[in-house]
Amino acid sequence: xxxxxxxxxLSLFSELWSPKAVGAVNDFHVKLVKLRGEFVWHSHEVxxxxxxxxxxxxxxxxxxRELTVAPGEFVIVPHGTEHRPVADAEVHVLLLxxxxxxxxxxxxxxxxxxxxxx
Amino acid sequence: xxxxxxxxxLSLFSELWSPKAVGAVNDFHVKLVKLRGEFVWHSHEVxxxxxxxxxxxxxxxxxxRELTVAPGEFVIVPHGTEHRPVADAEVHVLLLxxxxxxxxxxxxxxxxxxxxxx
Numbered sequence: 001x002x003x004x005x006x007x008x009x010l011s012l013f014s015e016l017w018s019p020k021a022v023g024a025v026n027d028f029h030v031k032l033v034k035l036r037g038e039f040v041w042h043s044h045e046v047x048x049x050x051x052x053x054x055x056x057x058x059x060x061x062x063x064x065r066e067l068t069v070a071p072g073e074f075v076i077v078p079h080g081t082e083h084r085p086v087a088d089a090e091v092h093v094l095l096l097x098x099x100x101x102x103x104x105x106x107x108x109x110x111x112x113x114x115x116x117x118x
Numbered sequence: 119x120x121x122x123x124x125x126x127x128l129s130l131f132s133e134l135w136s137p138k139a140v141g142a143v144n145d146f147h148v149k150l151v152k153l154r155g156e157f158v159w160h161s162h163e164v165x166x167x168x169x170x171x172x173x174x175x176x177x178x179x180x181x182x183r184e185l186t187v188a189p190g191e192f193v194i195v196p197h198g199t200e201h202r203p204v205a206d207a208e209v210h211v212l213l214l215x216x217x218x219x220x221x222x223x224x225x226x227x228x229x230x231x232x233x234x235x236x
Contacts, residue, residue: 001185003191003192004193004194006190006192007190024166025146025166025194025214026164030192030194030214048143048144049143050143050148067120070123072123073121075121076143077119079144098144
């Protein structure tokens with residue numbers, strides 16, 4: 001058991017839209033991800049997904065509205081809810097979700113990424 | 119679904135050692151807690167427990183060593199591991215743990231608290 005420093009971990013990668021695992025809490029994973037631009041619309045059949053913004057401003061698009069999430073704020077997207085994260089400038093996010101979660105959810109496709117531990 | 123601002127939520131209570139729930143991610147809870155002083159030695163039979171420090175410096179005592187956890191750092195205490203959080207000055211922590219977690223774990227006793235939603 002060692003402590004994890006978020007800034008140190010964020011310095012280890014620059015790849016966008018590719019969540020990196022930094023912790024496991026029972027069957028949940030803590031991940032860090034860097035975002036810039038628009039992602040794909042998708043939902044997760046069973047997994048809720050928490051986005052805690054560490055830096056930058058995240059626009060979480062839902063089908064009927066958009067939430068603006070600033071550093072020190074989080075949003076939990078319930079399973080089954082279509083969402084699309086958008087980042088006009090680079091955003092750093094801590095994700096908390098079941099370890100079964102795939103980044104593109106039900107959409108799949110070329111933006112799907114394997115989760116790597118850092 | 120609404121975003122949650124951690125600073126706003128922290129302003130809603132001053133009670134020490136009494137975790138407040140601010141989010142549910144499947145069967146996990148996100149909680150905020152304010153610590154000052156020493157807690158009781160305890161472990162959790164099945165639940166791992168993540169402590170992300172938001173303000174102050176947390177001393178996480180283990181039976182064989184102590185981890186010093188600063189803002190922007192987290193530690194995950196695995197289930198079955200005896201631990202005692204100590205805060206020389208007030209510390210604000212975001213907890214992430216299964217919703218079955220009781221703050222005093224196997225120790226029980228007078229410092230056990232029901233989790234209230236804020």
